[in-house]
């Protein structure tokens with residue numbers, strides 16, 4: 001299933017946040033969104049997932065979601081959003097219960113997604129017993145459990161320290177390589193974008209407009225450290241963003 | 256750092272952290288009770304506390320024993336407990352329900368919050384005559400008084416607790432397509448539980464106060480009636496025996512809530 005954004009604009013009251021954004025999120029690809037903070041990346045993701053309505057423009061689902069898909073558009077949040085009173089297992093069964101999946105059927109799904117995120121030994125643990133990286137893996141496992149057509153990831157690694165972030169990026173690459181998924185991946189970290197993105201959308205400062213869309217055709221699994229082409233792309237992205245970021249930083253916030 | 260001063264003795268860094276983290280110290284509470292009662296006992300025996308000021312704790316204990324043996328204890332205690340149980344159960348459950356509605360629906364909030372603010376400061380005891388007219392002199396008016404008194408603090412605690420539930424968790428529930436009822440049952444309620452339970456502690460203490468007040472105004476049996484009778488005869492031993500029963504009741508209820516908290520809120524470190 002593809003997602004198509006047609007001329008999306010959005011304002012909060014008098015504050016114009018997004019302006020005329022048109023792009024495609026193709027099936028089986030990871031599309032990264034980068035841009036200075038406050039440019040509307042999170043807003044765009046909320047619009048795509050239907051948590052908010054765009055002021056102008058349309059968001060279309062092209063094609064049908066894969067078979068067995070329970071929740072086509074599924075979020076992975078920056079702050080994990082795990083229920084602290086439920087175990088790892090309970091947090092995943094939470095999103096299955098409402099679809100009438102219980103008992104052994106649920107156990108099978110839970111065991112599968114926990115294995116894929118290397119959490120099998122922690123199914124009984126409570127969120128407070130887990131490290132940040134593990135919490136985010138639980139959140140990813142929960143997202144996988146509903147067999148999403150598109151994963152909407154809002155800075156999923158930003159709350160983690162840099163070593164954990166590296167490890168989790170490897171995990172995401174392995175996950176995608178085993179079974180490709182579609183994702184809209186918001187980040188402000190360019191290294192993350194060039195490591196994970198098949199396509200990188202650069203947004204300008206608020207109101208966010210598409211400045212450039214960069215395609216990277218190196219397979220995810222081959223994007224090792226020190227790859228000259230990737231570093232060049234990252235530098236190109238940074239050159240583009242530096243002035244935007246500086247200008248955005250110096251704007252007075254009157255909201 | 257500065258090399259202009261003469262070298263001095265190294266000073267160990269002064270510890271200034273710690274504190275602000277109460278831990279379970281089981282026996283301290285008991286020790287405080289024993290100490291105070293012990294002092295009173297010694298004082299009344301030696302005479303530097305006159306018998307008009309305070310009764311001898313051992314005499315109070317003896318009175319308590321008589322009360323037990325004569326079977327009067329349960330004759331007074333059982334009606335009180337059932338009034339407390341019925342009244343507090345009604346008040347707390349209606350209070351929690353209304354509190355959750357206030358937390359979830361804008362119109363209920365707009366309509367009920369001023370109303371609750373208006374009835375909160377009314378001393379509920381003043382309304383007892385009204386309840387007697389409405390519900391009769393029997394049990395029903397006592398239930399109503401206790402229920403009404405428990406209701407308001409429970410409502411306020413509950414909607415505050417619902418307001419404090421992490422919105423990002425609710426957003427998460429919506430993003431996974433959970434039904435409204437599931438979100439309330441599985442996210443809002445458990446998230447509000449810590450606040451609801453600590454509100455319940457206050458509500459139940461108020462319920463005991465109102466129980467006694469209601470029984471003082473019109474009951475043949477009940478702890479309140481017993482205390483009133485003792486008081487009018489200036490029988491301090493019996494008065495204190497009654498008061499001790501009330502205190503014990505308070506401690507027991509608070510322990511029960513602590514137990515429930517331990518069971519339900521084990522997920523908080």
Ligand SMILES: Nc1ncnc2c1ncn2[C@@H]1O[C@H](COP(=O)(O)OP(=O)(O)O)[C@@H](O)[C@H]1O
Nearest residue numbers: 012017036037038039040041042043044206255
């Ligand atoms: N619910 C809201 N109401 C009003 N303004 C908002 C709201 N959400 C976001 N904004 C504003 O929209 C802009 C973009 O926010 P956001 O999408 O969170 O940016 P980003 O994720 O790129 O940092 C910010 O200026 C923010 O203040």
Ligand SMILES: [Mg+2]
Nearest residue numbers: 041042043154
């Ligand atoms: Mg954001």
